[in-house]
Amino acid sequence: MAGYKVLIPQNVAEEGKNYLREQGYEIKMGSGVTSDDIAKDVADCDAILARTAAFPATVLDAGKGLKVIARHGVGFDNIDVPRATELGIWVTFTPEALTNTVAEYTIGCIIALARNFIRFDRELRTGNWQIRDKMTGIDLAGKVLGVVGLGRIGRCVAKKAALGLDMQVIGYDPFLKPEQFGELAIPAKTWEDIFTASDFITLHMPGTEATRDMVGKKEFEKMKKTAYLINAARGSVVNESDLIEALRSETIAGAALDVYRKEPPEMDNPLFTMSNVLLTPHNASLTRECMVRLALHAAQGIDEVLSGRQPTWPVNRPIQRR
Numbered sequence: 001m002a003g004y005k006v007l008i009p010q011n012v013a014e015e016g017k018n019y020l021r022e023q024g025y026e027i028k029m030g031s032g033v034t035s036d037d038i039a040k041d042v043a044d045c046d047a048i049l050a051r052t053a054a055f056p057a058t059v060l061d062a063g064k065g066l067k068v069i070a071r072h073g074v075g076f077d078n079i080d081v082p083r084a085t086e087l088g089i090w091v092t093f094t095p096e097a098l099t100n101t102v103a104e105y106t107i108g109c110i111i112a113l114a115r116n117f118i119r120f121d122r123e124l125r126t127g128n129w130q131i132r133d134k135m136t137g138i139d140l141a142g143k144v145l146g147v148v149g150l151g152r153i154g155r156c157v158a159k160k161a162a163l164g165l166d167m168q169v170i171g172y173d174p175f176l177k178p179e180q181f182g183e184l185a186i187p188a189k190t191w192e193d194i195f196t197a198s199d200f201i202t203l204h205m206p207g208t209e210a211t212r213d214m215v216g217k218k219e220f221e222k223m224k225k226t227a228y229l230i231n232a233a234r235g236s237v238v239n240e241s242d243l244i245e246a247l248r249s250e251t252i253a254g255a256a257l258d259v260y261r262k263e264p265p266e267m268d269n270p271l272f273t274m275s276n277v278l279l280t281p282h283n284a285s286l287t288r289e290c291m292v293r294l295a296l297h298a299a300q301g302i303d304e305v306l307s308g309r310q311p312t313w314p315v316n317r318p319i320q321r322r
Contacts, residue, residue, distance in 0.1 A: 004306050007042050009033050010051040012072055016295025020049075023303050035059055042066060047302045049295075050079065057083040067321070068305035070298040073285070074098055074153075075234060076315050077207045084316060091315040092301030095152055097293035098285040102232055103156035105284040106202050109256035110145070110161070113200070113228045114138050118278050138199075138226075141166040146198030147185060148172050148215075149205035149233070157202060158185045170194055195222040200230065207234030215239065220246035228254050232284040235259040244270050247277060258284045 006020055009030030017027055030041045033053040039062035042048060048055070048069045055069060057080045069079055071093040084091050112118060115137035123131040145161045147154045150173040161167040162184040171185035172194045178187045188194040195201065201223070205211050215229075216239035223229075229252060231238055240261040246252050254276035260269075263282055271277050285294070297313070304311045 004046045005044060006047045006049060006302055007038070007045040008049045009038050009041065009053050012049060012051070012298070013292045013295035015292045016049070016072075016299040019296055019299040020302065023307075025302070025306070038062075047306060049298050049302060052078060055079040060084055060087055060089060063089075068092065068302055068311075070094075070301040071315070072294045072298045075207060077234065077236075079315075081316050085318045088318045088320040090301075090305045090311060090318060090321070092298070092305070092311045092313050093315050094294050094297035094301070095313055097297045098290050099152040099156050101287050101290040102153050102284045103160055105258070105280075106153075106157045106204075106230055106232055107160050107164070109230045109232075109278060110140065110165075110200050110202070110228075112278055113230075113254055113256055114140050114143075119275055122275070142168065143199040144168045144170060144197055146170050146172070146188065146194040146201040148194060148201065148203045150176055150181060150185060151204060154202075154204035155182065155184070157204065158182075167200075170197060192222055195219045196224075198227060199224065200228050202230040203233045203237055205233055205237055207236045211237045213237075213239045216242040217246070220251050223252050225250065226253050228252065228256070230256045232256075232258040235261045235263065240271075244274075247271075247274055254278075256280075258282055 005026045005028055007028050007030060010033060020027055028045060031037050035054055035056055035058055038053060039059045042059060042063040045063060046065050046067050049072060050069050051072045055078060060080060060083050066089050068090040069084060074093060074095050076091060076093050079091055081091050116135055120131060145167045147158050147169060150171045158169045162169050169185045170188045171181055172188045172191060181187050214237050220242060247255060256278040258280045259282055271279060301311050301313060
């Protein structure tokens with residue numbers, strides 16, 4: 001739409017930018033990712049295509065003509081959604097862009113943990129061929145996978161684990177009725193049950209105040225000593241200090257983490273020295289294909305709002321639209 005300007009503080013796939021240009025929007029690449037930078041850049045913009053930078057109230061207030069913030073991702077805890085709603089600003093996100101990608105990542109972590117891929121690799125590189133007889137992996141067929149949070153990603157993980165790996169899947173989601181779990185996941189009777197019964201536990205809930213430190217010392221003590229935790233959701237949902245202690249004391253067998261309490265983590269974080277942890281830099285969704293989908297779906301949200309249509313993937317519903 002002629003006359004509308006879209007701010008992109010952090011670069012996205014060309015396909016997303018081209019989509020916006022084809023619809024007639026002007027693109028403004030940001031000068032930086034601090035709140036001050038974005039507040040300055042947004043002054044003459046109608047939309048923001050947002051990645052991981054913070055968008056607090058000060059940024060929203062500075063965008064006098066701002067009508068929509070489209071989040072390039074599934075989490076929106078970096079955006080002050082209540083303030084956006086007050087100001088009449090739509091917030092959209094891209095929940096369908098990364099479902100399969102993150103589910104594939106999760107399955108990859110389960111296999112890597114089960115077969116000790118990372119530990120075998122490290123040992124072999126030191127010349128330790130005999131490690132093959134000193135450490136064994138485990139089969140996944142028949143093992144129990146506990147899925148916490150059965151939204152799009154959680155359900156996709158459950159499907160791949162049950163049909164592809166022949167695992168038994170149990171699920172916990174307080175927002176679903178038992179009949180909504182589908183055929184691939186059996187509802188856990190209680191929160192405690194999913195930790196006591198599972199050989200692997202994977203977390204797929206949003207990072208909110210309600211989920212902060214949801215998994216900690218009490219949950220780790222209920223897990224089997226042979227069990228593993230996978231977290232590709234948000235670092236805030238796990239008490240990181242409790243997790244470090246559980247790993248150090250071998251209360252649980254290991255973990256795979258894509259997210260952390262502080263990102264990037266400090267280099268003296270004890271997780272970096274632990275051989276029973278698989279670590280990745282919050283990139284579970286960053287495949288080539290997924291980056292294109294994220295950019296396109298975020299651009300679609302911007303176009304829908306600026307052209308006066310209802311967005312396909314809204315986070316909020318402002319009463320007064322700008």
